[in-house]
Amino acid sequence: MKRCYQGDSRRSFLVKSSAALAFYLTPSLLAKAVNVSTVIPQPIAKEKLKITINNKVLDLEIDPRTSLLNLLREQLGFTGTKKGCEMGQCGACIVHVDGKKTNSCISLALSNNNKSITTVEGLAKGEELHPMQKAFLKHDSFQCGYCTSGQIMSAIACVREGHTKSRNEIKDFMSGNICRCGAYQNIVDAITEVATSKQKI
Amino acid sequence: MLESLHSLNLLADEERVDGADKVSGKSKYTAEHIIPNIAYGLFVCSTIAKGTIKKLDTSKALAAPGVLDVIYYENCPSVPGYISDAALRPKNTSEWKGFKVLYDNQVRFFGQPIALLLADSLENANAALRLVKAEYEVAPFETDFNKARLDATKLTNTQVYKRGKEKMCKEAPFFVEGEYSIPIEVHNPMEMHATIAVWEGDDKLTVYDKSQGPKSTQFTISRTFGIPDKNVRIIVENVGGAFGNALRSWLHVPAACIAAKKLNRPVKVLLTRPQMFTLVGYRPHSWQKIGVGADATGKLLGISHEAISNTSRYEDFKEGIVNVSKFLYSCENVDTKYSLLPLDVSTPTWMRGPGEATGSFGLETALDELAHKLKMDPIELRIKNFSEINQENKMPFSTNFLKDCYQYGIDKIGWKNRSMIPGKVKENGWLVGYGMAVGVFGANKGSASVRAVFNKDGSLVLESAVSDMGPGTPTAMTKIAASVLQMSAQKIKFKLGDSDLPPGPTQGGSGTTSSLGSAVDLICNNIIKELKKLAIQFAPSFKAITEDTIEIKNDLVQSKIGTEKISLQELFQLAGKSNIDLTVTSTGNGAQPLKYATNSFSAHFVKVLVHPQKGTIDIQHIVSTGDAGKIISENTARSQMLGGVVGGIGMAMSEQVEWDHTSGQIINASFGGYQVPRHKNIPNTDVWFVNKPDPYINSIGAKGLGEIAYIGLASAISNALFNATGKRVRDLPITPQKLGFKASS
Numbered sequence: 001m002k003r004c005y006q007g008d009s010r011r012s013f014l015v016k017s018s019a020a021l022a023f024y025l026t027p028s029l030l031a032k033a034v035n036v037s038t039v040i041p042q043p044i045a046k047e048k049l050k051i052t053i054n055n056k057v058l059d060l061e062i063d064p065r066t067s068l069l070n071l072l073r074e075q076l077g078f079t080g081t082k083k084g085c086e087m088g089q090c091g092a093c094i095v096h097v098d099g100k101k102t103n104s105c106i107s108l109a110l111s112n113n114n115k116s117i118t119t120v121e122g123l124a125k126g127e128e129l130h131p132m133q134k135a136f137l138k139h140d141s142f143q144c145g146y147c148t149s150g151q152i153m154s155a156i157a158c159v160r161e162g163h164t165k166s167r168n169e170i171k172d173f174m175s176g177n178i179c180r181c182g183a184y185q186n187i188v189d190a191i192t193e194v195a196t197s198k199q200k201i
Numbered sequence: 202m203l204e205s206l207h208s209l210n211l212l213a214d215e216e217r218v219d220g221a222d223k224v225s226g227k228s229k230y231t232a233e234h235i236i237p238n239i240a241y242g243l244f245v246c247s248t249i250a251k252g253t254i255k256k257l258d259t260s261k262a263l264a265a266p267g268v269l270d271v272i273y274y275e276n277c278p279s280v281p282g283y284i285s286d287a288a289l290r291p292k293n294t295s296e297w298k299g300f301k302v303l304y305d306n307q308v309r310f311f312g313q314p315i316a317l318l319l320a321d322s323l324e325n326a327n328a329a330l331r332l333v334k335a336e337y338e339v340a341p342f343e344t345d346f347n348k349a350r351l352d353a354t355k356l357t358n359t360q361v362y363k364r365g366k367e368k369m370c371k372e373a374p375f376f377v378e379g380e381y382s383i384p385i386e387v388h389n390p391m392e393m394h395a396t397i398a399v400w401e402g403d404d405k406l407t408v409y410d411k412s413q414g415p416k417s418t419q420f421t422i423s424r425t426f427g428i429p430d431k432n433v434r435i436i437v438e439n440v441g442g443a444f445g446n447a448l449r450s451w452l453h454v455p456a457a458c459i460a461a462k463k464l465n466r467p468v469k470v471l472l473t474r475p476q477m478f479t480l481v482g483y484r485p486h487s488w489q490k491i492g493v494g495a496d497a498t499g500k501l502l503g504i505s506h507e508a509i510s511n512t513s514r515y516e517d518f519k520e521g522i523v524n525v526s527k528f529l530y531s532c533e534n535v536d537t538k539y540s541l542l543p544l545d546v547s548t549p550t551w552m553r554g555p556g557e558a559t560g561s562f563g564l565e566t567a568l569d570e571l572a573h574k575l576k577m578d579p580i581e582l583r584i585k586n587f588s589e590i591n592q593e594n595k596m597p598f599s600t601n602f603l604k605d606c607y608q609y610g611i612d613k614i615g616w617k618n619r620s621m622i623p624g625k626v627k628e629n630g631w632l633v634g635y636g637m638a639v640g641v642f643g644a645n646k647g648s649a650s651v652r653a654v655f656n657k658d659g660s661l662v663l664e665s666a667v668s669d670m671g672p673g674t675p676t677a678m679t680k681i682a683a684s685v686l687q688m689s690a691q692k693i694k695f696k697l698g699d700s701d702l703p704p705g706p707t708q709g710g711s712g713t714t715s716s717l718g719s720a721v722d723l724i725c726n727n728i729i730k731e732l733k734k735l736a737i738q739f740a741p742s743f744k745a746i747t748e749d750t751i752e753i754k755n756d757l758v759q760s761k762i763g764t765e766k767i768s769l770q771e772l773f774q775l776a777g778k779s780n781i782d783l784t785v786t787s788t789g790n791g792a793q794p795l796k797y798a799t800n801s802f803s804a805h806f807v808k809v810l811v812h813p814q815k816g817t818i819d820i821q822h823i824v825s826t827g828d829a830g831k832i833i834s835e836n837t838a839r840s841q842m843l844g845g846v847v848g849g850i851g852m853a854m855s856e857q858v859e860w861d862h863t864s865g866q867i868i869n870a871s872f873g874g875y876q877v878p879r880h881k882n883i884p885n886t887d888v889w890f891v892n893k894p895d896p897y898i899n900s901i902g903a904k905g906l907g908e909i910a911y912i913g914l915a916s917a918i919s920n921a922l923f924n925a926t927g928k929r930v931r932d933l934p935i936t937p938q939k940l941g942f943k944a945s946s
Contacts, residue, residue, distance in 0.1 A: 040265055040332065041329070042266065043266040044266065063325075065324040065327075065328065066324055070324070074322075078226075079229065079230075079233035080225070080226015080227065081226065082441070083232070084393070084872075085474040085872050086473065086474065087872070089871060089873045090872050092391055120224075120225065120226035121226045121227075123225075124225055129221065129225065137216045137217070137220045137221060137224055138216065140217065140220075140840045142220075142224070143837075143840055143841070144391070144392070144441045144443075144670055145219075145222075145228055145439065145441065146391040146392040146439075146441025146442060147441075148223050148224055149226045152224060168881075170880075171880040171881045171883070172880075172881055175879040175881045177879075177880070179391070180388075180442050180444070181391075181840075181844045182844030182848060182878070182883075183840060183843065183844065184878075184880050184883040185843055185885070187880070
């Protein structure tokens with residue numbers, strides 16, 4: 001049986017540690033606290049990155065501070081991968097890195113040197129949608145569509161890694177992906193259908 | 202004139218028309234438009250809650266690589282709409298409503314933008330943000346709602362309502378009274394707000410924006426900057442959720458326009474997730490005191506509903522917290538009182554179900570408490586006080602099928618297993634509770650315009666300046682058009698998200714399907730009329746046929762009784778036309794006196810399990826039923842109800858902004874701190890619609906359901922938890938600790 005609301009020990013922790021959290025959430029305050037504000041950043045030399053995106057090898061020169069997510073969205077035009085929090089807390093940015101699901105917002109682009117990235121744009125074969133995309137369409141597993149890319153990337157990982165023995169197991173695996181429109185039940189329906197179809201995805 | 206209902210033979214449901222793009226990552230959301238030479242704008246935010254900026258040092262930031270400018274009150278170009286004095290303001294401008302960003306050196310809430318930093322890349326912008334240094338003179342501030350509301354002198358804008366005898370509930374033989382509170386909740390759509398501004402001349406501007414109403418955003422910007430409406434184009438191809446927080450333009454919208462003009466370069470202003478908690482509205486903190494009284498048979502004798510909700514110090518925001526108490530249940534004596542409490546925080550706004558969801562948590566829980574005192578089934582209590590008329594304005598409800606909802610819910614949730622005595626039912630050692638509550642919201646029809654171009658190849662393009670935050674407006678509109686014209690949905694394209702299109706309604710208040718759907722129905726029927734006329738005029742075989750015996754089906758114009766038929770292609774050729782191009786406006790129902798009160802209704806049923814020692818709460822099953830008139834698109838309507846359930850679970854169980862009142866700041870402004878429902882929190886949910894058309898609201902019989910999906914849900918959960926444990930929690934969110942269980946380690 002799933003245990004949903006185990007209590008508010010986390011909440012009281014948050015209240016107690018309010019000051020620490022405030023620093024984390026307020027960059028300028030943090031800056032003041034550790035006194036880094038006097039250091040003016042110098043122009044940063046670009047660094048080389050060899051990365052495969054959706055089976056295409058790219059040789060790039062990038063600002064080393066660039067996250068994988070910002071590289072995809074702002075520089076390479078792969079806007080199918082979404083930005084929802086930039087803290088690794090919502091799952092909207094999930095891509096596959098060498099087949100493993102990864103929050104691209106908290107992954108430095110350079111740490112993916114020589115790695116292969118699959119984004120939502122890389123799932124379909126031409127006009128033919130991936131079985132998970134088809135299942136999401138069929139079960140209306142989204143409303144606004146913004147969390148959908150991340151949900152689909154996680155859903156594929158969920159099936160590939162075999163976490164589909166029960167609806168609760170699927171829910172546990174998928175709980176890193178927030179859907180604010182609340183399409184959760186339809187998402188689990190889509191994953192269940194793909195999992196039970198036994199097709200290789 | 203009200204349009205009369207006609208039978209709309211809906212075709213079978215299909216997948217969302219924009220679904221393939223959404224699952225493929227092709228749908229473009231605001232921040233994703235690729236504009237050459239774009240500059241990135243990020244806000245520097247205040248680290249005090251109230252006071253004056255004595256000095257803002259931008260020199261270090263300006264020296265950092267890639268930084269283009271730092272705009273703040275000392276170097277911000279003048280904005281016509283920022284001028285308060287109408288006499289001094291240029292013609293064709295209106296005063297900007299809300300916070301005037303980058304305008305003065307005053308700080309009004311913690312996290313308020315005090316400067317906009319612009320750089321040539323996101324990385325350079327982020328790195329330079331911390332180099333902007335502010336020196337403040339701090340002023341005393343107040344952010345603690347619970348403390349401040351106790352001082353009556355701080356309350357403003359008090360509105361009272363009275364029908365019959367005031368406080369009559371207290372004289373009733375059976376009387377309950379309780380205080381209910383709901384903390385600040387934040388919409389937090391997955392897509393964060395962003396605005397891209399591109400000036401194409403001194404008085405011409407294109408803005409990509411996250412907006413629930415392209416036309417209202419266009420109007421706001423044109424009036425703020427004093428340029429003609431037609432020179433402002435708003436693009437909103439897709440909206441990644443909003444739930445009310447994109448109903449108005451917030452401060453980042455003018456900031457992007459100001460910066461793009463100052464830099465003479467396109468600017469993209471992005472909000473961060475923490476900024477989503479302070480800069481784009483939230484459901485206000487509220488306190489309610491509700492008393493309900495009845496006689497021994499359960500007949501309501503009086504309702505008293507008092508409410509306070511917070512607003513900011515610089516703007517009043519009021520919503521319908523006490524509204525439902527006035528009109529839903531049969532009761533002669535009702536009094537309400539609603540006041541605002543200004544605090545040193547940013548301005549709240551409508552969040553899904555808005556004030557009605559807040560108020561219904563109180564009212565529907567109070568009724569559950571009354572039923573318990575009466576030893577009466579809570580559904581029976583509601584049926585006992587069922588009203589055929591709106592009790593406030595005395596007009597009959599156009600339709601009210603709540604009793605059908607009750608019946609379905611009773612069967613589906615297994616209500617017969619509920620005990621009137623809390624804590625009596627157990628399953629595998631867990632306490633079992635059943636609860637229900639009602640939701641109601643105004644069903645409206647506003648004005649909407651739509652253009653249709655029906656081509657000789659039988660394809661149809663519909664256009665309206667609306668946006669879709671997720672319910673599936675293009676899908677529903679396409680289905681209406683396909684059903685009226687008896688044609689394949691594949692041949693229909695619904696264009697939206699561009700203020701250059703004919704004015705459509707703002708998507709909010711559950712009104713889009715009713716308003717825009719009526720316009721689409723009207724224009725498609727006009728196309729049919731036009732085709733019939735063309736056939737009679739130009740097709741020789743149709744000369745002697747009357748319009749009422751002609752039908753349009755599958756690209757053919759044909760006689761219903763004879764054998765005459767002509768393809769669209771041929772007909773257009775004979776008529777020498779390549780298309781039929783029409784634009785219609787369907788007027789809103791506010792234009793004439795109404796004879797009926799039009800409302801949508803819902804009833805939510807919940808089964809919970811609670812561990813008798815640990816207090817672990819497991820919401821096991823939810824049945825959500827709705828009377829939303831005719832359901833146009835069952836697939837997307839069901840999804841909307843499922844979404845309302847998820848939202849309601851968040852409201853009941855976890856969503857709460859937490860404060861550090863010593864500094865006046867929110868301390869959980871992230872998805873790590875602010876807990877929204879996730880996959881594992883969502884139970885098996887059944888959705889059911891009455892699906893009977895409303896004969897009075899519009900021509901298609903649809904009432905709307907975005908709000909009723911949500912309203913009442915939190916109370917239904919709370920009532921189920923009372924039934925399981927015998928403990929009543931009146932302040933949300935509900936935790937095992939509030940139910941009396943010890944904190945688990």
